[in-house]
Amino acid sequence: MHDTSPPSDWLVRWAHVLPPAARVLDLACGRGRHTKWLAARGCRLTAVDRDAAAAEPLAHVAEVVIADIEGGPWPLPGRRFDAVIVTNYLWRPLWREIGEAVAPGGWLLYETFSAGHERIGRPSRPDFVLQPGELLRVSQTLGLDVVAYESGQLSEPVRIVQRVIARRPAPAPEAGAPPLFGSPPAGG
Template identity: 55%
Template sequence: MSGTVPGHAAIAAPSPWVGRWLSLVRPGGRVLDVACGGGRHAVLAAQHGYAVLAVDRDAEALQALASRAGGVQVLQADLEQGVWPLPPGARFDAVIVTNYLHRPLWPHLVAALGEGGVLIYETFAAGNETVGRPANPDFLLQPGELADVARAGGLRTVAYEDGFISSPKPAFVQRLCAIREGAGAVAVRYPLDAS
């Protein structure tokens, strides 16, 4: 069973969380969109001038994405079966994950961040079973879990939220924006407003 939300490809609008923090990514950088579904965030990143690699197991969705989005490369891979599909040492300036949870991938996601790389993550959390799907606890983050992932991976948390949203549909979510700092990382000023 997949950790992807049923019908996720049908949600066309990019997440405001992803849109807000995408500005932290190095101009012209490489972005990895994990479990991209219909590619809403891959398209958004490509429109902002990033080179994007979109990964998903749905060949049909990837084919549609590749045909409509310049600047987006696609890779079909079942992230829950087998090995990590990217070569060792592949680094990105951002890794984006939304509406997807497969905990064994966390070390790979963190390792895929280059210096100054930004992890932008948003998915469902405990409590969501009271308002809809997913309801399986295997696909719901526990309190503070994303913040713990960032801390364990040596990332600096820029923003973290854990709570209830009413739009685009009622849901309990956790959201994280974290950066891999290092000697080559560029100092940035973080937007503190929600715009």
Template identity: 55%
Template sequence: MPDARGSTPSPWIVQWAGLIPPGATVLDVAAGSGRHALFLAERGHKVTAVDRDIDRLPRHPAIEAIKADLEEGHPWPLPGRFFGAVVVTNYLHRPLMPTLLAALPPGGVLLYETFMVGNERFGKPSRPDFLLKDGELLELVRGTFSVVAYEARLISEPRMAMVQHIAARRL
């Protein structure tokens, strides 16, 4: 999937980062260039950033870089680890979802934002595998999380795209 937002943190993550308890650990999944890992490290969190390509991650004392393929049947690289928050942006691999939610104990915060159905009108990603279905993030957390904020909307910056995003806390 192309990185739609460059190196600026997503406004959604910036807006809801305050939900993460001060000093809580954060897991940044498919962290890419580490824009959120760095943003959250600078807010005082210890961040574990996982990606198959960790060369673009910033070197920072509060960022632990884990190189791992999260797909194709590879084992989850962080078994038994729990985090105060899980952050996922512009990445979707549905078989991983239960593992990501299981890494959050009660009170743990999920911040998730990625492309949704309708995005194919504007470009990539356009494959259904990479696009959330209508209401999919709400369905994902129903009954096990308290939803603080959710939106499905068209964004125009940095380019036109259909996205869904959620901020939720584990019950």
């Protein structure tokens, strides 16, 4: 089955922060709407999902990893990415692994269902919807600098979400390294 769903408007809005040829992890990628969209923009993708039938067709644009990330071990130990993308998925026991997968200077773009969504439809179980402000707090706990955070109702389809873009701080420049912004002042 071919997914023709457009990418998340949150991802589209923030994709400009990704460096050229960024290494991107699309976690719980499903049929790969974000994998395909980012690959078409020159990113190098790793797509992870437990549904082989949905994810394997992405092999022509991404490294595909079939894994049960809820019931098995983390499939990418020690791997770091310029960006980690997660949409419409929540499994709290993976917070640490998701945070560790964001390389220094890298980005987390996360969007999923929030409390209140249960009045609209599925998911409705508390295990699968964020509590108020939870995504913001978790991002900060993971040591990420939050650049933008939104919480509220979206349309088409109607849903209640939280979404964040956050960056792992880059290491400080080494002593004697050239300045990041122009030359040092004269005599300094």
